Amino acid sequence: MAVLFVQVIMLATQVRRPDNPKNSSSGGTRLIRVWAVTVFTPVERAFIGTGHFFRNTWHNYVDLHDVRKENARLQQELQRLRMEQVKWKEDAEQAHRLQALLGFKERFISQTVAAQVIGTSGSEQSRMIYIDKGSRDGLRPDMAVITPDGIVGKVKDVYSSSSQVLLINDRDSGAGVKLTKSRLQGILHGTPQGETLVNDIMNDEKIEAGEELVTSGGDRIYPKGLPVGAVTNVAMDRDNPPFLAITVKPAANLSRLEEVLVVTKIAEESPVEAQNSGLTRAADILAQRLPTVHKTEEKPGGGPSAQTGNASATPSTPKKPTDGTAVQNKQTKKAIASGGSTATATNGVSTAAPSQTPTSKTKKTGPKSARPDATKTAKPETPPPSTTENPPE
Amino acid sequence: MSVAVSYTSREEIDVHRFSLGVSVGVPLLALFIQVFLPVRLSLLTVFDLPLLVTIFFAVSRRRPVPGLITGALIGTVEDALSGRPIGLNGIAKTMIGYLASSVGVRLDVDNPGSRFLMTFGFFLIHRFIYLVIDLGLVGASEPWNWGHVLVGGLSNGLLAVPLFAVLDRFKQRN
DSSP states (O other): OHHHHHHHHHHHHHHSOTTOGGGTTOTHHHHHHHHHHHHHHHHHHHHHHHHHHHHHHHHHHTSOTTHHHHHHHHHHHHHHHHHHHHHHHHHHHHHHHHHHHTTOOEEEEEEEEEEEEEEEOOOSSOOEEEESOOGGGTOOTTOEEEOSSSEEEEEEEEOSSOEEEEETTSTTOEEEEEETTTOOEEEEEEOTTSOEEEEEEETTSOOOTTOEEEEOSTTSSSOTTOEEEEEEEEEEOTTSTTEEEEEEEESSOTTSOOEEEEEEEEEEEOOOOOTTGGGOOHHHHHHHHSTTSOOOOOOTTSSTTOOOSOGGGSOOOOOSOOOOHHHHHHHHHHHHHHTSEEOOOOTTTOOOOSOOOTTEEESSSSSOOOOOOTTSOOOTTSOOOOGGGSOOO | OOOOOOOOSSSSOOOEEOOHHHHHHHHHHHHHHHHHGGGTOGGGGGOOHHHHHHHHHHHHHOOHHHHHHHHHHHHHHHHHHHOSOTTHHHHHHHHHHHHHHHHHHHSOOSSHHHHHHHHHHHHHHHHHHHHHHIIIIIOOOOOOOHHHHHHHHHHHHHHHHHHHHHHGGGOEEO
């Protein structure tokens, strides 16, 4: 009876303040959690590391027979994406001009930390994972966790070298989302069964299965525009009749997570005025539209977009904001593959670059923004840079 | 002359004990597997290895106090790793440890069939206790899903038979 009594008291101390969920694991129970995590995560990390070592060895030395074919396919895809980038250029610049006129500010992912999943909650009652990065790596509670496919969850508890991530299908989770076609906004919840639901949209709205959802940015955790998932079912909410129960299939495979990105820094900046877009030379546009044509050597002072030197030796810099999530996803995949801290910019309109616009304003001091400088034009000879090429901030 | 009533078919009840390494190592290993394996195979969350270990130690020792303490410790560590309020599994497994040790005194728990039925029953009881605590003390609203609970009970009952047979090797006769 004494053992039960002690546990009931302990439980009561944890649930007495539901208005402040951040303190749910504070006090005495925090110590128990730290001890448990400290005992288990090093072993899990060792097992995961050993598994990755053998798997990487296999991939690096044995399983190389498809590399040429894969390389050719990627080259073709790269060419296609570059053409697509040009196609979206004008629209993006026009949108930026309008946003700048309105004094519009957007939030961009400025820095991420790649992390490996080393454990789960081990329980069906809670949907959480452990990652191998903690406070030493700059992680803090309420940071967004994403994959190239979509959002995963947010950091809940942070320990020195590991962290606990609350998945979006946990019943305690919530994320602001927006339907891409109807532009309706709602809150994505998890259920005890591990499903994800949006149930605060009125039933007179027309929503079809298959419609995609992105983050709305309203929760101040997930940056706006990240893929969330797709609607799989729309039905009346039996518990809340005027509203719909919209079942969503997450874009990220939450049951098989291996590597994730933690968004450690978000930049808030004004869209760059594409004031020089009208001054782009016809030769540059031609070179962009025909990527295989090598750019001729330019004379210094040939205009605001002119650049000197050997084009192939010049570090590549992204100049054109893109609006395709495919590019964003590929960059994020590369960032994950690099396994380290990387600077990237998503939100569907931006790519990573070492430059920083004068109008940018980051939430934290020090690091540069990943916002590309749109006043320069792209060198079509060089492929769009990968975010992995940027040094960790 | 009074006759002690017992459901066991044996003339004397075997009370076993375990070495310190087994007593600590096996629960830790079960907890480790429970949080590690679902990273690759999420379906494995249907198994509750900490519960199976709690039941095994409780019925083997056949003493309620060590049984409930074992359940309390295993459940508390499980709660600490799960991220949910500490005490949910702690209380549920404390009660299971007590009940299992009491059952171990009265029933033949070395038979594979009885082990399957016992584990199946304790799984249902454990889930029920957990649900009651979750609803009553934490305020969460988790619906009782009969299909899911029955599948879990069957799965854990089937796993308990070979698992308990392996763990029998670590028993030391008292």
